[in-house]
Amino acid sequence: MTLLKRLVRHTMMIASGILLVVGLETAYFHFFRGYDAVFSWYQPGAFLLTGFFCSMPGLLLTDGDGKRRSFFRLRIVLHWLLLFGVVIGMGFVFEWYSDRFSCGVIALAYLLVYPLVWIVTYWMDKKDVREINDALKTIQDDE
Amino acid sequence: MLVQFEIVTDKEQEGAWIRAVEKNPQIIEAIRLLEGNAGRIAVMRDGQKLFCDVRTIYYVESVDKRTFVYTKDGCYETKLRLYELEEELGPLYARCSKAMIVNLRKVRQLNSEMGGRLCATLLNGEDIVISRSYVKEIKRRLKLS
Numbered sequence: 001m002t003l004l005k006r007l008v009r010h011t012m013m014i015a016s017g018i019l020l021v022v023g024l025e026t027a028y029f030h031f032f033r034g035y036d037a038v039f040s041w042y043q044p045g046a047f048l049l050t051g052f053f054c055s056m057p058g059l060l061l062t063d064g065d066g067k068r069r070s071f072f073r074l075r076i077v078l079h080w081l082l083l084f085g086v087v088i089g090m091g092f093v094f095e096w097y098s099d100r101f102s103c104g105v106i107a108l109a110y111l112l113v114y115p116l117v118w119i120v121t122y123w124m125d126k127k128d129v130r131e132i133n134d135a136l137k138t139i140q141d142d143e
Numbered sequence: 144m145l146v147q148f149e150i151v152t153d154k155e156q157e158g159a160w161i162r163a164v165e166k167n168p169q170i171i172e173a174i175r176l177l178e179g180n181a182g183r184i185a186v187m188r189d190g191q192k193l194f195c196d197v198r199t200i201y202y203v204e205s206v207d208k209r210t211f212v213y214t215k216d217g218c219y220e221t222k223l224r225l226y227e228l229e230e231e232l233g234p235l236y237a238r239c240s241k242a243m244i245v246n247l248r249k250v251r252q253l254n255s256e257m258g259g260r261l262c263a264t265l266l267n268g269e270d271i272v273i274s275r276s277y278v279k280e281i282k283r284r285l286k287l288s
Contacts, residue, residue, distance in 0.1 A: 139285075
């Protein structure tokens, strides 16, 4: 997959994840607190922009490199921290927090979205892997 | 076995079709010959110049501008660069990361792991990491896309 395709795919996945969390949050406020959330005109764009910025560290940090697996965990931690910085930073820029509690909600949302994106990526990779494994069986050497 | 030869005008149209009851060693050898990788490459071990049958290669790795060839028997060094070997070895020797070429015939299976990592287990049990950016090329070489 080309770099641009991966960037677009990750941007859309992350933006969808944010939208899902925001949707759940606004539904909670509507049904249990009795009021509707109001968004500024730029918020949908902010979700997309956040998705884009979140996909950037992914390109730098998630590629495997030969046999060196030892740095993988460190890369994941770095990736997680960088993304967390992006999400919290974007929250301040786009005024997503009215108080500490709402900042905590965003942090919690991040904790939910992060594994969700990996699960979706894992599921999509499974299809590729299955196809490749079937093809490998036909050319495999006997040893 | 009946052998037919047909002249085509375009390089893209070149190809070979083998129809056989089973994929026996002779057929496998013929496939290898047609794929153009039945040769040997010059390698070195302990200062001794040797030739390595490309069919025995598991993977080739570049470390600090030196190129190492790994087979079931061990590791050899070659003067050839990774990009030169990529052309020399044939279509079933695919780049799997910036510094590595893997012999797809020696891959037992690929595994998708949590965290977006793809691993290949080789026939000797060794695991190597497949860089996601090379998956498309591997699929193309396996005629999957």
